[in-house]
Amino acid sequence: MPGYLALGLLAALVLAGAGTGYVVSALVRCAREPLVAGPYLSGMPAQEHAVSRFHVRWYAVTLVFLAFDMEMIFMYPWAVVVASLGTSAVVEMFVFLAILLLGVGYAGREGALRWT
Amino acid sequence: MDLTGVLLRAAAARPRVLLAVPPGATGARLAVERELRRRSWPVAASPADADVLAVCGAPGPAMTAAVRRVWGQLPAPRAWARVPTTSDAASALDRAQHGVSEGGSALPGGDEGADDNDSDLPGGLGMAERAPDRDGLALDQLHLPLGPVLPDWPAGLLLRLRVQGDVVQHAEAEHLDGGAAAAAAYWDRPWWRAAEGAPVSTAEAARRLVARQLDSLCRLLAVAGWDGAATTGRRLRDETLAGAAGSHLAPRLWRFHRRVAGSRLLRWMTRGLGRLDSAGAAGFGFSPPPGQADSDVVDRTRWWLERISLAVGLLDDERPLADRMDSADVLARPPQGGPAGTALARLARLVEGTELAATRLVVASVDPDLDRSTVDVGVGGG
Numbered sequence: 001m002p003g004y005l006a007l008g009l010l011a012a013l014v015l016a017g018a019g020t021g022y023v024v025s026a027l028v029r030c031a032r033e034p035l036v037a038g039p040y041l042s043g044m045p046a047q048e049h050a051v052s053r054f055h056v057r058w059y060a061v062t063l064v065f066l067a068f069d070m071e072m073i074f075m076y077p078w079a080v081v082v083a084s085l086g087t088s089a090v091v092e093m094f095v096f097l098a099i100l101l102l103g104v105g106y107a108g109r110e111g112a113l114r115w116t
Numbered sequence: 117m118d119l120t121g122v123l124l125r126a127a128a129a130r131p132r133v134l135l136a137v138p139p140g141a142t143g144a145r146l147a148v149e150r151e152l153r154r155r156s157w158p159v160a161a162s163p164a165d166a167d168v169l170a171v172c173g174a175p176g177p178a179m180t181a182a183v184r185r186v187w188g189q190l191p192a193p194r195a196w197a198r199v200p201t202t203s204d205a206a207s208a209l210d211r212a213q214h215g216v217s218e219g220g221s222a223l224p225g226g227d228e229g230a231d232d233n234d235s236d237l238p239g240g241l242g243m244a245e246r247a248p249d250r251d252g253l254a255l256d257q258l259h260l261p262l263g264p265v266l267p268d269w270p271a272g273l274l275l276r277l278r279v280q281g282d283v284v285q286h287a288e289a290e291h292l293d294g295g296a297a298a299a300a301a302y303w304d305r306p307w308w309r310a311a312e313g314a315p316v317s318t319a320e321a322a323r324r325l326v327a328r329q330l331d332s333l334c335r336l337l338a339v340a341g342w343d344g345a346a347t348t349g350r351r352l353r354d355e356t357l358a359g360a361a362g363s364h365l366a367p368r369l370w371r372f373h374r375r376v377a378g379s380r381l382l383r384w385m386t387r388g389l390g391r392l393d394s395a396g397a398a399g400f401g402f403s404p405p406p407g408q409a410d411s412d413v414v415d416r417t418r419w420w421l422e423r424i425s426l427a428v429g430l431l432d433d434e435r436p437l438a439d440r441m442d443s444a445d446v447l448a449r450p451p452q453g454g455p456a457g458t459a460l461a462r463l464a465r466l467v468e469g470t471e472l473a474a475t476r477l478v479v480a481s482v483d484p485d486l487d488r489s490t491v492d493v494g495v496g497g498g
Contacts, residue, residue: 027120028123030124030192031191037191042263043182044182047259049243050258052257052258053281056255
């Protein structure tokens with residue numbers, strides 16, 4: 001079917017789907033306005049806005065993931081050619097991995113990866 | 117358009133109920149839980165999840181403020197059920213169900229209205245302040261109360277936490293007001309009646325003891341996420357209190373005991389949490405296992421299971437309780453007062469440095485019975 005007709009049909013379908021949601025909601029709702037409520041703090045009042053950062057332990061784990069993610073980017077092309085390159089390629093990649101693991105080990109010993 | 121009516125009636129068939137339990141309301145809470153289980157109504161985890169707010173017993177001023185705030189957070193259709201005594205449970209829940217099918221009712225005295233907003237800050241609240249971290253950083257700190265109206269939480273306990281991310285940096289424990297006579301501790305009543313001279317049988321005391329340990333244990337299991345075992349345990353608790361025959365109960369109690377005691381996952385999950393030394397454990401009525409200086413959550417779970425197993429044989433024993441009151445066995449007289457302020461302070465220190473899940477597990481494993489306290493310690497916030 002011609003391009004613009006397909007596009008128009010898709011747009012109409014999307015609007016119909018979203019519109020159905022709004023129409024059904026307006027027909028069956030019990031209250032006119034959505035509830036304005038504070039956060040559930042077991043019945044106690046909130047003392048500040050809840051926007052805050054994660055605990056620092058998550059950031060340490062994230063950095064470790066990032067380091068090994070970049071290492072994986074090197075491993076993808078290496079995996080394609082390692083069979084034809086032979087043992088030396090394997091040894092080099094594992095030396096690279098060992099250097100990264102040394103870094104993680106040092107961080108662990110220094111307490112950077114402590115959980116609580 | 118009657119579509120709303122149809123949906124309201126469908127929702128009212130099994131409304132979700134949020135329980136608000138002030139201290140001194142254990143009997144009413146047990147009655148409500150029994151009714152909910154009988155009707156297979158789900159228990160809500162938070163006000164957004166709830167259709168009915170069931171207020172057990174008689175809340176004091178601080179608890180009433182908390183209940184009103186929670187009521188303001190329930191979306192329509194909503195209804196509330198007041199259950200001052202055990203006999204009111206069924207009728208109050210019926211009225212609440214009818215209220216939900218009608219589209220919701222209001223708390224007498226008006227709702228908690230929306231707060232006046234400071235136009236600059238959302239909800240009139242400032243951003244979180246920074247405070248020193250364990251690593252010497254300065255990170256945002258939130259004030260998180262684990263307070264009165266929380267599912268599977270000891271009645272009357274308010275734990276004010278300062279959390280960074282999900283790790284607790286500082287905790288303070290408070291005992292909220294009771295309103296009703298705080299001395300009417302539900303679980304200890306057979307012993308006090310026997311001490312006053314009323315004829316109380318060993319069976320009655322043993323049943324109450326077994327039910328009490330099952331109640332604490334099932335709260336821990338529910339907090340740990342093992343809902344199947346928690347439901348089984350609560351059914352056993354209700355049947356024990358209702359007076360089912362000991363010969364019928366004993367094999368099922370033993371099966372439950374084996375199931376919970378043999379769970380490696382539960383032991384692995386709770387090992388090493390909440391280590392209390394012997395003085396701290398004594399403040400809450402525990403004793404560490406023989407040969408060990410301190411007890412963790414696994415030890416306290418095992419202690420509860422052991423007390424159940426010791427009392428199972430006594431469920432039909434009609435001899436008077438007065439013969440056993442002063443002995444060192446499982447049905448000895450319980451301690452007079454509840455956990456003192458120092459015990460609660462020790463609980464707060466125990467919880468500092470753990471993450472929120474571990475906090476809930478530790479508090480559920482200790483399960484302080486604040487109904488026993490005849491003196492109101494501390495003043496409720498809010």
